[in-house]
Structures are given as C-alpha cells and as structure tokens.
Amino acid sequence: MDDRTWDLIVKAFWPLFVQGVSWTIPLTLASFAVGLVLALLAAVGKLSHVKVFQLAASGYIAIFRGTPLLVQLFIIFYGFPTIGLKIDAIPSAILGFSLNVGAYAAESIRASILAVPTGQLEAAATIGMDYPLALRRVVLPQALRIAVPPLSNTFISLVKDTSLASGIMVAEMFRKAQEIAAPAYAFFWIYVEVALIYLLFCSVLTFGQGKLERHLNRYITA
C-alpha cells in the first residue's frame, strides 16, 4: 500500500464514521422500531383465533420473508412511482426495512409468546385480567426476555442490511464509501475500511445485547 492510499484511508475514516452515526444508525433504529410494532401485530394476529387476522399475518410474513430485501426496496422506490405512488428515498428505505424486519421478528415474538407457560395466562385470568391486559402485563414482559437473543440477531442483520439502501439513493455509510472509493479507484481498501466500521457498530451492539440480557434475566435464579 502506498502513502497516497494510506492517506485516503485515514482521511476517509471520519466522514464514513459520521455518515454511519448520522444515517446508518438512525435508519436502523427507526426501521427496527417500526418493524417491532409490525412484528408484534403479526405475531398476535397469527396467534389470534380470528381467521382473517391469522391469514393476514401469515400472508405478510410469507411475502416479506420469501422475497429478497433488495427487490422489495426496488419495488417501493423505483416501482411504485410508475404506478403513481412516489415515495422519497429515505421513507422508502424505512418502509422496506421495517416491513422486512417485522416479518422476521414476528416469528421470534410468536415463538417467545408461546414459550410463556399457559399457567401465567390462567393466573392472570383469575385476577380478572382480559386477554389484552394479560398480554401486556404478564405475557409480553416474559416473552421479551425470551425474544431478546433472536431479536438481537435480526437487529444486527438490519445494521448491515441498511447498506442495501445505497441502491435506492440513500446517502448512508456504504454509499459514502462508494463515493470516496470510486474517484481514487481505491475500492479494496475503502470497502475493507467500511466493513470494519460495520463490524465496530455490530460489536458495540452485541455488547449492549449482553447487558440487556443480564438485566432481563435478573429475576431468574439458577
């Protein structure tokens, strides 16, 4: 590696990092938050006894898990305008990511709701709770603890998947890397550099996941 390349790598770090903190991370957080709400609705819908809810939830999950994320983004950003529905790049990205994350997280949440013993629901019923209240106060808090590891997986995947938004003109971190790399023809080093920054983000999140799990497990004694 010559001095000029090294110089480029050093100079690129800060702009890339800033782009990551100001775009990649917020994009991830916003999409995950919306995705979790969708996931919860889909999970409860799939567990519901109402056929329409079951079908809607299963259909949603099947479609968004069964098609590529990049294609979903392209349909929303490039496809919709041609049928008269124009959505800007960033809302398109958030929409695509959250729909996708929601479909994956729904299955994790559904499984963890099912993992809460039925005795808990019965106990809730005997102290007068209806199903929504029992879900909120008794089942979901316990399901959350069970769901954290699989949801963390989804979350960390999402951090990396936001790089796909570069394909629909969102100026997130990977797009910035492309812009820096192209004129200098430094694809190898700049892409390795941006990969390492993704790795850094994910490592921090994994650390946070551990802390969260310990917090949620505080009421379990061995």
Place this chain on the structure above:
Amino acid sequence: MGEILVTVDNLHKSFGQNKVLKGVDLKVAQGSVTVLIGPSGSGKTTLLRSLNSLTRPEAGIVGIGSVTVDFGKNPSKSEIRELRAQSGMVFQAHHLFPHRTVIENIVEGPLYVQKEPQAQARERALKLLEQVGLVDKADDYPSSLSGGQQQRVGIARALAMRPKLMLFDEPTSALDPETVGDVLVVIRDLAKAGWTMVIVTHEIRFAEQVADHVAFLDSGVIVEEGSPKQVLTDPREPRTREFLRRVLDPLAAEGVQGDQRLDVPTWAKFDHLSDPQTPYPRETVISGEGI
C-alpha cells in the same frame, strides 16, 4: 346448611371422547370449607376450574352469590369475567408472575384490574404478607422463595382481589414436606376467619380438621358427600372406603404388612398443625375483614 354461596347444577364436561364431568351437583354454604377428594383423573381439577371457567363446561350452571352462568347457553365474555371475579384461585404450581416481585404480584390485580390507588393497594398487600408471614420477602422475586413461601404468596395474591370464594387445587402436593405445614396453617386460619373455600387435596388429616363438608368424586360424579366425620371415617359407599384405604395406608392397600411396613413419616401425620413448636406465628389469623 347456612346461606348458600355456590350452586353447581348438572355440570357436564368432556375432553374429546373423554367424559370427565357427568352431571355434577354441589352446594357450598357461605363461610364453609368444602373439600373435594377423589382418585387421580376423577375430575377434581376440572370441577374446580369450572367454578371460574378456566375450563369451560359444555352444560350446567355455576352460581356464585348473585352471579349465575349457564354454560349450556353460550355465556358471553363479560358473564365469564363476572363469574371469575367472584373467586380467587390458588394453583398447585403457584403460577406467580416470575418477572414481578412478591409485592408486585399481589398488587397487580388491585392496581391494573380494580384500579385501586397505588398507596392503598400496597398497604393492603403488606398487611396480607404479614398475614401469610412473608413481609420480609416483599421485594424479593418469587424464584428466590421456597415452594411453601411461593404458595403463600399465591394465596395472598388471590386474597388481594377480595373474592367471595377461594379455590385451592392441591395447594401442597408439589411442595417439599417441611413446607407443607406452613401453607396448611395459612389455609386453616382462613377457614377460621370465615372464608368460603373449595379445596382439592389428598391431605385427608387436614381435610378432617378444616372441612365442614367433604365431597368424594369418582369418574366424574359425586359419589358421596357429607360431614368430614361421616365421609372420612364412616363412608357409606364402597368406592369411598376403598379410596380412603389407599390414601391413608398405601402399603396396607397393596397387601404389605408387618415389619415390611415403613413408619408413616411425621409430616404425613399433620401433627405440625397442633404442634406448639410450629415455626409459624400462630397468633396470625387471616381475617376476611379489611382486605
């Protein structure tokens, strides 16, 4: 019999082809303790859970106080909820909320269902904990308690809703022998304080002491019922007699005799209820008033 609080009329329940309750009738007087006994699989749990519709019978009527539900007439959710509000239930496996502390378990219903003010609910919860002998555990999580302590928290949680009726499904059969006594003492004190209770138990000696009425269930019907003295010591029905023989002296029932037989362990004799050295504070009497 005094004023009737609970009326069960011709209750039927099947699971698939398996007919579990075949027309059960039962009356429970206000302020009395009814003990349900019977062989495993006879339908005791099913009957108890029908009283609060955790198990939904196909037909029959359950009335508690002024609330009557006719299960044959497809009762609505709100009817079921009203029926449920009449009773508190203590499960064999306690089913405490593991993610909430002891006191949070107790105030959960009062706060979120009955919308009681926080300070008042807490105060009542502490009083209940005092009554079951666990004030010092108020801020612990259930997982750090012994089985007997968990069960007593379960009792306090049910009492906190101020039910008219308390239901117990084998409250001590999952416990270590040394913690059984503490739980039985709490239940006995509830009986003394005039609570109306229906208790499923295999603890025949305990039943003798606390029951006003004993019903023997076999194959989904009440075969025999009456005073504990009559049913437990002088049963009329051969099936009751056979059941009691097996429960009270399992080895004799299997034909084991003489020095092959083990001594009945002390905990099984229920002496701890009358033992002056019992660790449980005997002066605590759970009053139905003020909670």
